[in-house]
Amino acid sequence: MMPTSLFTQLQRSSECGARRGVLSTKHGMVQTPVFMPVGTQGTVKAVTVENLRELGAQIILGNTYHLFIRPGHEMIERFGGLHGFINWNRPILTDSGGFQIFSLKELASITEDGATFRSHLDGSKKFLSPEDAVAVQESLGSDIMMCLDTCIPYPADRNQTEEATALTGRWARRCRDAHRKKDQLLFGITQGGMFADLRRQSAETLIGIGFDGYAIGGLSVGESKSQMHDMTEATVAHLPDEQPVYLMGVGTPEDLVDGVWRGVDMFDCVLPTRNARNGMLFTSHGKVVIKNSRYRQDPAPIDERCQCYTCSNYSRAYLRHLFVSREILSYHLNTIHNLHFYVNLMQEIRDAIEKDCFASFRNDFYGRLEGE
Amino acid sequence: MMPTSLFTQLQRSSECGARRGVLSTKHGMVQTPVFMPVGTQGTVKAVTVENLRELGAQIILGNTYHLFIRPGHEMIERFGGLHGFINWNRPILTDSGGFQIFSLKELASITEDGATFRSHLDGSKKFLSPEDAVAVQESLGSDIMMCLDTCIPYPADRNQTEEATALTGRWARRCRDAHRKKDQLLFGITQGGMFADLRRQSAETLIGIGFDGYAIGGLSVGESKSQMHDMTEATVAHLPDEQPVYLMGVGTPEDLVDGVWRGVDMFDCVLPTRNARNGMLFTSHGKVVIKNSRYRQDPAPIDERCQCYTCSNYSRAYLRHLFVSREILSYHLNTIHNLHFYVNLMQEIRDAIEKDCFASFRNDFYGRLEGE
Numbered sequence: 212m213m214p215t216s217l218f219t220q221l222q223r224s225s226e227c228g229a230r231r232g233v234l235s236t237k238h239g240m241v242q243t244p245v246f247m248p249v250g251t252q253g254t255v256k257a258v259t260v261e262n263l264r265e266l267g268a269q270i271i272l273g274n275t276y277h278l279f280i281r282p283g284h285e286m287i288e289r290f291g292g293l294h295g296f297i298n299w300n301r302p303i304l305t306d307s308g309g310f311q312i313f314s315l316k317e318l319a320s321i322t323e324d325g326a327t328f329r330s331h332l333d334g335s336k337k338f339l340s341p342e343d344a345v346a347v348q349e350s351l352g353s354d355i356m357m358c359l360d361t362c363i364p365y366p367a368d369r370n371q372t373e374e375a376t377a378l379t380g381r382w383a384r385r386c387r388d389a390h391r392k393k394d395q396l397l398f399g400i401t402q403g404g405m406f407a408d409l410r411r412q413s414a415e416t417l418i419g420i421g422f423d424g425y426a427i428g429g430l431s432v433g434e435s436k437s438q439m440h441d442m443t444e445a446t447v448a449h450l451p452d453e454q455p456v457y458l459m460g461v462g463t464p465e466d467l468v469d470g471v472w473r474g475v476d477m478f479d480c481v482l483p484t485r486n487a488r489n490g491m492l493f494t495s496h497g498k499v500v501i502k503n504s505r506y507r508q509d510p511a512p513i514d515e516r517c518q519c520y521t522c523s524n525y526s527r528a529y530l531r532h533l534f535v536s537r538e539i540l541s542y543h544l545n546t547i548h549n550l551h552f553y554v555n556l557m558q559e560i561r562d563a564i565e566k567d568c569f570a571s572f573r574n575d576f577y578g579r580l581e582g583e
Numbered sequence: 584m585m586p587t588s589l590f591t592q593l594q595r596s597s598e599c600g601a602r603r604g605v606l607s608t609k610h611g612m613v614q615t616p617v618f619m620p621v622g623t624q625g626t627v628k629a630v631t632v633e634n635l636r637e638l639g640a641q642i643i644l645g646n647t648y649h650l651f652i653r654p655g656h657e658m659i660e661r662f663g664g665l666h667g668f669i670n671w672n673r674p675i676l677t678d679s680g681g682f683q684i685f686s687l688k689e690l691a692s693i694t695e696d697g698a699t700f701r702s703h704l705d706g707s708k709k710f711l712s713p714e715d716a717v718a719v720q721e722s723l724g725s726d727i728m729m730c731l732d733t734c735i736p737y738p739a740d741r742n743q744t745e746e747a748t749a750l751t752g753r754w755a756r757r758c759r760d761a762h763r764k765k766d767q768l769l770f771g772i773t774q775g776g777m778f779a780d781l782r783r784q785s786a787e788t789l790i791g792i793g794f795d796g797y798a799i800g801g802l803s804v805g806e807s808k809s810q811m812h813d814m815t816e817a818t819v820a821h822l823p824d825e826q827p828v829y830l831m832g833v834g835t836p837e838d839l840v841d842g843v844w845r846g847v848d849m850f851d852c853v854l855p856t857r858n859a860r861n862g863m864l865f866t867s868h869g870k871v872v873i874k875n876s877r878y879r880q881d882p883a884p885i886d887e888r889c890q891c892y893t894c895s896n897y898s899r900a901y902l903r904h905l906f907v908s909r910e911i912l913s914y915h916l917n918t919i920h921n922l923h924f925y926v927n928l929m930q931e932i933r934d935a936i937e938k939d940c941f942a943s944f945r946n947d948f949y950g951r952l953e954g955e
Contacts, residue, residue, distance in 0.1 A: 253904060257911040261892075282904045286880055290900065298896050488911075508658055520633075524670050528662065532625060532654045539629040539860075542911050 217396065217423055218455050226570040228447065228474030231561055234424075234455055236302045236354035237394045238294065239269075243455060243476040244564075246467060246557045247272045247304060248550050249484060252281070253297045256484050257542040258550065260299045266519060266551040267558065270301060270354070272479045275347055276308035279339070280330050284350040292352025304479070305353035307344040307386075309400070309428075310460070313362035321361055323378070341385040349392045357426065358386040360400040365432040372404035379428075380416040387420050398424035398457060405438055407445035414449040424477075425450045426457040431466075431480075440469060447474040464493060464556055465580070468573055471560055483553045487545035490534045493552045495579050499527070501545070506531045519551035520544075589768065589795055590827050598942040600819065600846030603933055606796075606827055608674045608726035609766045610666065611641075615827060615848040616936075618839060618929045619644045619676060620922050621856060624653070625669045628856050629911075629918040632671045638891060638923040639930065642673060642726075644851045647719055648680035651711070652702050656722040664724025676851070677725035679716040679758075681772070681800075682832070685734035693733055695750070713757040721764045729798065730758040732772040737804040744776035751800075752788040759792050770796035770829060777810055779817035786821040797822050798829040799847075803838075812841060819846040836865060836928055837952070840945055843932055855925045859917035862906045865924045867951050871899070873917070878903045891923035892916075 222231040232243040248255045248263065251274045255263060263271065273293055278284060290296040293303055312319045312326045319328035325340030339347075344359035360379045363372050383399045390397050399417035403410035417425060427446045430439050443458060450456055457477035458470050467478055483493065492499040494514035499506070501513075512522035513530065521530070521544040533541035563572035594603040604615040620627045620635065623646045627635060635643065645665055650656060662668040665675055684691045684698045691700035697712030711719075716731035732751045735744050755771045762769050771789035775782035789797060799818045802811050815830060822828055829849035830842050839850055855865065864871040866886035871878070873885075884894035885902065893902070893916040905913035935944035 252908045252910060253901070254908075254910050254912045257915070259892075259912065259915070260896075281908065282879070282900075286900070289880070290882065290898065296898075296901055296904075298901075507654070508661070510662065520631075524632075526662065526668075528654075528658070529625070529668055529670075532668075536624045536626075536653065538624060538626050539911060539914050540626045540631065543629070543631070543915060 216453075218453060220452055222565060222567070224564055224569045225567055227472045229471045229560075229564050229569045230474065230476070231564045232455060232476055234476075236270075236396060238300060238302045238354050241269050241302055242561060244467075244471045244557055244560055245269055245477050246553045247477065247479040248553075249274075249479055249481045250297070251481075252277050253287075253293065255546075255550070257488065257539075257546040260297065262520075262547055263299070263550070264301070266547060267554045268301070268550065271299065271303055273303055273305045273351065273353065274308070274311060275305045275344065275351065276311035278305075278351060279308065279347050280332055280337075284347045288350040288352070292350070294352060302354040303351075304355040305348045305351055305357065306459070307348070307357040307359040307400075308339055309344075309357075309360040310362050312339065313364075321378070323381075325359070341382040342389040345386050345389040345397070349395060353395060355396045355398060355424065356390075358383045358397065358399050358422075360402060360428055362432075363402055363404045363429045365405070365434055367404050369406060369409075372402075372406055372409055376402040376404070376409050376413050380413065380420075383417055383422075384420050387422070396423035398422055398426050400426040400428040400459070401446050402429045403442070403446070404429060405434060405442060407441070410442055410445040411449045414446055418449075418451060422454065424455045424457055426459050427475075428459050430458065431460045431462055436466075436469075439466075440473065443470060443473050443475065464553070465577075467553070467556060468560065468576055471564075472569070472573065483549035484546055487549040488542045490541070490545065492545060493549055496582065497580050501527065501531050501534050503531075513548055514552070517548065517552060517555070519548050521548040521551075588825075590825060592824055594937060594939070596936055596941045597939055599844045601843045601932075601936050601941045602846065602848070603936045604827060604848055606848075608642075608768060610672060610674045610726050613641050613674055614933060616839075616843045616929055616932055617641055617849050618925045619849065619851040620925075621646075621851055621853045622669070623853075624649050625659075625665065627918075627922070629860065629914040630922065632669065634892075634919055635671070635922070636673070638919060639926045640673070640922065643671065643675055645675055645677045645723065645725060646680070646683060647677045647716065647723065648683035650677075650723060651680065651719050652704055652709075656719045660722040660724070664722070666724060674726040676727040677720045677723055677729065678831070679720070679729040679731040679772075680711055681716075681729075681732040682734050684711065685736075693750070695753075697731070713754040714761040717758050717761040717769070721767060725767060727768045727770060727796065728762075730755045730769065730771050730794075732774060732800055734804075735774055735776045735801045737777075737801075737806055739776050741776075741778060741781075744774075744778055744781055748774040748776070748781050748785050752785065752792075755789055755794075756792050759794070768795035770794055770798050772798040772800040772831070773818050774801045775814070775818070776801060777806060777814060779813065782814055782817040783821050786818055790821075790823060794826065796827045796829055796849075798831050800831050802830065803832045803834055808838075808841075811838075812845065815842060815845045815847065836925070837949075839925070839928060840932065840948055843936075844941070844945060855921035856918055859921040860914045862913070862917065864917060865921055868954065869952050873899065873903050873906050875903075885920055886924070889920065889924060889927070891920050893920040893923075
């Protein structure tokens with residue numbers, strides 16, 4: 212049974228664009244603002260679904276492109292969709308593959324009909340139309356699906372940006388028209404590159420079609436932070452309050468705080484998980500690069516403020532030893548910590564908005580980082 | 584407080600050499616027969632100490648050579664020994680480094696005084712005497728320490744074997760003389776190659792010195808199974824009932840059953856953990872090579888009889904997907920399963936000996952394997 216309102220705005224900050232919300236999905240509610248760990252190939256790298264539950268992850272992201280290539284969406288559908296296949300019974304958002312296809316560069320070509328590309332695994336030729344992208348995601352059974360979009364490289368001239376943004380709009384309409392399974396939500400992705408007016412146009416186009424949520428695509432592609440902030444603001448200004456705003460592929464802890472400040476409700480990024488495997492750990496006082504010799508005999512946990520399994524059980528010295536020894540346990544423990552850090556940060560952000568003291572929270576957050 | 588008897592024989596099989604026992608150590612009791620997961624570099628690869636507890640591991644093994652090289656025993660001592668450093672509060676057995684040094688081949692040379700070798704990490708020159716091996720293990724604080732021994736290659740002629748066996752005996756005496764910390768047990772390692780009479784001599788030499796346990800070294804080095812069984816029997820025949828018998832570096836599930844049959848109480852082997860990372864999983868019906876295409880859409884768990892976290896939560900199809908995708912989660916989940924299989928096998932072995940039906944257990948065990 213679907214509730215009357217898919218997204219409920221619980222509270223707005225009196226100080227900025229931040230807001231508390233709750234998004235209803237088939238597999239449960241998601242309290243926003245929220246960070247979604249990325250589970251590209253049907254696993255959030257190096258951790259189990261039990262670890263994810265324990266550290267408080269509410270929703271994870273799966274990559275349609277990768278799962279389409281391997282093991283294939285039809286097989287996954289027979290296993291009860293992605294939820295059944297990977298044994299995660301909380302919400303899942305799937306992206307459409309647009310960004311991955313774009314990342315294939317010379318191996319991909321975009322036409323009005325869709326995207327033709329060669330599999331990164333075996334070079335075989337594939338085609339994905341907007342309708343296909345929806346069909347694949349319906350097979351995967353994700354709670355939130357994304358429209359197939361065309362990504363705009365950075366930098367890109369106005370002409371290139373206009374064309375890609377307009378095509379994204381036409382593809383979005385085709386995705387909406389192809390959408391059958393109404394217990395799965397569908398979000399549109401705004402583009403517009405680094406042009407505020409094109410960002411507005413893109414938003415208005417998508418609102419005209421009508422989606423369950425609106426994402427901001429094509430950021431964190433090499434632009435400056437101030438460009439990213441400007442384009443976020445330029446887009447959010449034209450998005451309706453009644454749907455969640457999702458800033459795709461973002462970001463660092465500071466980006467999360469700054470995005471929430473500007474009205475963003477949802478984020479995803481490989482940063483915490485990828486950095487974990489590279490020995491780069493987030494703490495309230497800044498980064499800990501665990502292989503650094505200064506940690507060789509450090510008995511402290513990664514972060515004194517952190518309650519994760521890793522910080523509750525292991526010293527920096529041991530974690531450094533594991534990392535320089537290239538032990539698999541290093542990646543597992545580091546990932547648990549980084550994800551817990553991100554998920555906990557979002558919890559603190561939600562608490563601060565609820566108490567309408569997000570400005571003060573943001574000051575303290577930056578103060579702790581700079582204090583180091 | 585140390586109990587009157589370090590090793591208590593609880594029950595003997597009326598059908599074979601198998602026996603139930605309990606070994607008392609500083610960090611707790613170990614029910615035997617027992618299998619010890621190998622934690623070479625201060626971690627049993629790909630799993631946490633919590634995973635180890637949950638799957639029922641009673642005791643793990645640490646490699647002195649590796650820990651001596653990195654991060655160093657003096658540092659580990661400052662962290663409360665290996666137990667404190669890795670956060671494992673159950674028993675730990677450390678080997679002496681003899682086998683690892685032997686495995687360095689041209690990088691190592693053995694003299695009466697000890698072993699000179701070059702670190703596999705940075706090529707720096709190191710020396711380890713029998714006294715050093717004990718000192719390092721005393722710093723590590725393991726519950727059970729092993730004498731420094733000289734390993735005999737396979738094949739080896741009688742002369743070579745006699746000399747190495749005699750040297751092992753002289754080093755064992757020096758280890759015993761150097762042993763200070765009496766809350767840490769010290770086991771001797773019998774050698775003798777493939778010569779039954781040298782095996783007997785080696786056993787008698789070590790008994791004459793007096794140890795808390797006796798290991799059978801230099802097996803599983805390329806000899807046939809029947810040679811391994813013969814040499815096991817040839818050694819056990821001359822070992823006292825009052826101390827546990829430890830068959831080092833063994834083995835497959837069949838080797839464990841066959842070793843227990845012949846009176847072995849303790850085993851260690853990298854096989855379950857290494858095979859896990861290579862996608863080779865043990866089941867009651869034989870091996871499952873998970874990458875095989877026959878598992879591509881198989882919804883069954885690895886082993887229907889298994890109660891481990893992996894078998895309780897994930898299908899063969901998903902595990903195959905993870906393995907072919909080279910996901911870290913694959914190694915973690917496979918290792919949990921294989922270790923649980925081994926630990927559970929030992930539990931079943933202990934139960935069968937207690938009920939004095941080990942012969943029947945062994946028949947059923949082989950019947951299930953051959954039935955596939």
